[in-house]
Each structure stands twice: as C-alpha cells, then as structure tokens.
Amino acid sequence: MGYTFMVPEKILSGTGVIDELGEHIQGKGTKALIVTDAFMVKFGNAAKVENALKKADIPYVVYDGANSEPTDKIVDAGLKIYRAEKCDFVVALGGGSPMDTAKAIAFLSTQPEGTKINSFMHKTIDMKVPYLVAIPTTAGTGSEVTKNTIIADTENNVKMLLGGPSIIPKLAVVDPTFTMTAPPKVTSATGIDALCHAVEAYTSRKAQPLTDTFALSAIKKIHKNLPICYKDGKNVEARLAMSIAALEAGIAFNNASVTIVHGMSRPIGALFHIAHGVSNAVLLPACMEFAIEENTDRFATIARTMGVADAGMPDHAAAEAFVKEVTRFCAEVGIPKLQDLGVKKEDFFAQLDKMASDALESGSPQNTMRIPTKEQIIEIYKKLF
Numbered sequence: 527m528g529y530t531f532m533v534p535e536k537i538l539s540g541t542g543v544i545d546e547l548g549e550h551i552q553g554k555g556t557k558a559l560i561v562t563d564a565f566m567v568k569f570g571n572a573a574k575v576e577n578a579l580k581k582a583d584i585p586y587v588v589y590d591g592a593n594s595e596p597t598d599k600i601v602d603a604g605l606k607i608y609r610a611e612k613c614d615f616v617v618a619l620g621g622g623s624p625m626d627t628a629k630a631i632a633f634l635s636t637q638p639e640g641t642k643i644n645s646f647m648h649k650t651i652d653m654k655v656p657y658l659v660a661i662p663t664t665a666g667t668g669s670e671v672t673k674n675t676i677i678a679d680t681e682n683n684v685k686m687l688l689g690g691p692s693i694i695p696k697l698a699v700v701d702p703t704f705t706m707t708a709p710p711k712v713t714s715a716t717g718i719d720a721l722c723h724a725v726e727a728y729t730s731r732k733a734q735p736l737t738d739t740f741a742l743s744a745i746k747k748i749h750k751n752l753p754i755c756y757k758d759g760k761n762v763e764a765r766l767a768m769s770i771a772a773l774e775a776g777i778a779f780n781n782a783s784v785t786i787v788h789g790m791s792r793p794i795g796a797l798f799h800i801a802h803g804v805s806n807a808v809l810l811p812a813c814m815e816f817a818i819e820e821n822t823d824r825f826a827t828i829a830r831t832m833g834v835a836d837a838g839m840p841d842h843a844a845a846e847a848f849v850k851e852v853t854r855f856c857a858e859v860g861i862p863k864l865q866d867l868g869v870k871k872e873d874f875f876a877q878l879d880k881m882a883s884d885a886l887e888s889g890s891p892q893n894t895m896r897i898p899t900k901e902q903i904i905e906i907y908k909k910l911f
Contacts, residue, residue: 529734531781532694534660534671539700539773541766544574544661548582550697554657555615558586559608561628562619563593569707571663575619587611592624595685595795595802597678598643601630608635615657618695619704621716622667622676622802625660629675629693632658644679644686651690660695663704665755665768666716666803668723668776670698678796685792687888694780700773702765710756714859715803717752720744720772721855722806726785727778729817729824730893734782741778742831747771749832749855756859786898787813789890790906793881798869807861811853812909818845820896825849864910871911878904 538546551558558579566572567590579586589604608616608631618628630643632655651673660670669675674689708716721744727733728741748771754764787809794805818825826844829835834851835844864874882903885891891898898906 529736529781531734531736532673532691533777533780534694534698535696537671537698537700537773539770541703541762542701543699544578544701544703547575547578547659547699548584551584551615551657551659552582554696555613556585557611557613558584558615558617559604559611559613559631560586560588560617560619561592561604561631562588562590562624564590565593566590566620566624566663571704571707572619574704575617575661579617586617587613592620592627594623595678595799596623596627596630596676597680599680601627601634601643601677604631605634609639615659617659617661619661619663621662621664621712622669625662625667625669626675626677628658628660629669629695630677630688632656633693643677643688644682646688647686649690651688651692653692655692658693658695659697659699661699661701661704662769662772664708664712664716665702665705665765665772666719668720668772668779670695670700671773671776672780674780676792676802683796684884685796687792687890698773700769702762702769705765705769706759708759710759710860713759714752714756714861715801715807716772717748717755717768717859718807718810718856718861719803720768720775721748721752722787722810723775723779723784724748724771725814725828726787726893727775727782728828729821729895730782730785731895732782732893737778737782740774741782742827744771744775744778745828746831747774753858783893784890785894786817786891789885789888790881790903792888793877793884796884797877797881798867798874800867800869804861804867807856808864808910809906810856811849812906814849814852816898816902816906817894817896818849874911875908878907881907
C-alpha cells in the first residue's frame with residue numbers, strides 16, 4: 527500500500543526568523559494582502575511583518591478583519607480588498623482564523639466574482655492559486671501546513687470543512703516570538719487543539735508511518751511544554767517547543783486526517799460560537815473514552831509516550847490511563863466546562879440531533895477506528911453536561 531505525504535514547499539522555523547521573510551518571497555508577487563486581526567495590529571505583530579516586506583521593497587495592504595471564527599462574510603470582505611488593491615499574493619498572520627480566512631481568499635480570488643464559498647463544500651480545491659505565506663501566532667491550529675480551511679456558512683449555520691492541495695501554504699514561517707503575546711486561555715485552547723490533531727492523526731484509519739512519527743513527537747512535546755507555557759508565557763524554550771509541536775501535529779493530521787473530536791467540535795462552534803480549540807478540548811476526554819475500545823494498542827502507545835504507562839502495563843489499562851491523563855491535563859491548563867462558557871443545558875440538548883447530523887456529514891468521525899453511530903454521538907454530547 528502506498529501513501530501520499532504533503533507538506534509546504536518551505537518551512538522557516540526558529541526565534542526571530544520573521545526578519546528573513548523578505549528574502550524568501552522575492553519574486554513571488556508584486557503586492558501582498560496581509561490577512562490578520564485587530565489584536566495583531568494593536569500588539570505590534572503585524573508591524574513585524576510589514577517591516578519585513580518594507581525591507582524587501584514589497585508593497586502590501588493590511589486586512590485586519592479576521593477577528594473571530596471565520597465566516598463567508600469575513601472572507602468576502604477580504605477578497606474585495608484583495609481585488610480592489612490589485613494584490614497578487616497573500617500573507618496570513620495570526621491564529622487559525624486569519625490563516626483560514628487567507629486560504630479562502632487565495633482560492634476564491636481565482637474564481638469569477640460572486641462565486642459562493644459554499645459551492646466548494648465536498649469538493650477538492652485543486653487549482654493554481656496565489657502564493658500563500660502563513661505565519662502562526664499561536665501554537666495550535668497547524669493551519670500553516672495544512673490543506674484545510676474551516677469557514678462558517680452563515681446562511682445555513684454550518685461550519686464548512688473545505689480543503690485541497692492548492693491551499694497548503696507555500697511558505698510557513700514558525701517564529702515563537704509571535705506566540706509570546708498569546709494569553710493563558712488562548713495558549714491552553716490552541717495547545718489542546720494541537721494535542722487533538724496529533725492524537726487523532728495517530729489513531730486515524732488514515733494513519734501512515736510518516737504521520738505516526740510526527741504525531742508521537744508532537745504529543746510528547748505538548749504534554750511536557752503546554753503547562754509551562756500556560757503558567758509562564760515568556761518561557762522562550764517552551765514556546766519554541768510548542769510551536770514545533772503544533773507544526774508537527776499539523777503535518778500529521780494534514781496527511782492522516784482528524785477523527786471524532788473534530789467532527790463533533792465544529793457543530794458546537796457553529797451553533798454556540800465557542801472557539802475551535804476550546805470546543806475540541808471540552809470534547810476530548812469523552813471522545814477518547816469512546817474511541818479506545820477498538821484501537822487500544824495505539825492509545826496505549828500514546829500513554830507510554832506521555833509517560834503515564836510503562837511497557838509492562840497491559841494495553842487496555844494503558845489506554846484507560848491515557849483517558850484519565852487527558853482529563854487531568856485539560857484541567858491543569860484551565861479548560862472550562864460548557865456551562866462555564868454560558869451554554870445552557872436545555873439549549874444544547876435542543877440542538878443534539880442537528881449537531882450529530884452535522885458531525886457525521888463532515889466525514890471526520892468516520893476516520894475513527896470505532897466508527898460512531900448518530901445515536902452514539904448524541905450520547906457523547908450528553909456527557910458534556
């Protein structure tokens with residue numbers, strides 16, 4: 527059996543590599559659209575990118591409207607600026623939202639005006655797109671190395687998982703200095719998102735030898751370094767380790783896909799407007815408890831990688847130790863419960879049928895070795911209260 531393994535054309539990583547950006551994008555375009563959010567502008571991160579472009583004599587315009595989970599409307603607003611300013615390549619700066627927005631702007635810019643992004647649902651995005659640079663400011667989404675973008679369809683109240691090889695960024699710039707401004711809550715939510723990516727990739731039906739290597743490496747780094755970053759955001763060594771771990775986890779799930787956690791997470795985000803990383807984290811223990819039954823050996827390996835099980839422990843006991851550790855770990859880094867986020871039980875239960883249907887429609891739960899039924903997904907949702 528053969529495997530396909532996709533990564534960006536080039537990855538720059540290390541403290542301060544943003545200063546080298548200009549030399550790596552010479553000739554890639556004549557004017558850049560920097561896609562970011564207001565926070566990145568306010569705290570000076572956007573200025574670092576702008577300075578790198580100025581130094582390279584590359585004109586640019588800033589779109590800082592990607593301030594929340596990206597929607598079709600946010601994408602359309604950015605695309606309008608891209609076209610009006612005659613930009614021909616895109617630089618994404620931020621967490622998952624600006625990067626997802628930038629990817630969508632890039633591929634939609636090749637389509638006739640008025641093309642709706644939801645027309646790409648369940649299609650492979652495979653066309654020539656403008657050069658795309660991704661600069662993450664959180665250690666979590668892995669979007670700087672992936673072929674996916676998650677955009678909310680505001681007409682149908684659904685988070686769309688769109689993807690294809692065309693929207694893997696050509697250049698990923700992983701500079702941990704950008705993550706230093708992330709507050710503890712963002713650090714924990716994005717860090718658990720990266721952990722989900724790695725665990726789901728390793729336990730996916732689509733796992734392969736190369737993704738296993740990246741996933742286990744990411745899990746080990748995250749388990750060690752996320753609590754450090756949560757408690758001490760200025761720890762450069764831990765921030766660098768988390769940046770690399772998020773990249774590794776992104777590479778892993780980009781090629782092996784995600785499973786039940788992400789499939790069930792997107793509907794929560796779409797209906798209750800909870801950040802993607804947080805909804806993943808809320809689901810992680812309950813979903814893992816469900817998934818270990820038909821993939822015990824792989825979850826046991828993860829437990830041993832984390833150091834919560836030894837070689838002599840039976841696989842099933844080790845897998846259960848992993849679930850226990852994930853529950854403890856989420857609490858250590860301050861992951862809230864749904865009710866702490868203002869979600870009312872009656873409102874949540876009223877949406878169970880739609881959420882379960884939307885989760886299955888995404889296709890991600892079907893990558894789990896123990897494929898859930900709609901009824902089983904509903905039961906997992908109920909466990910969150």
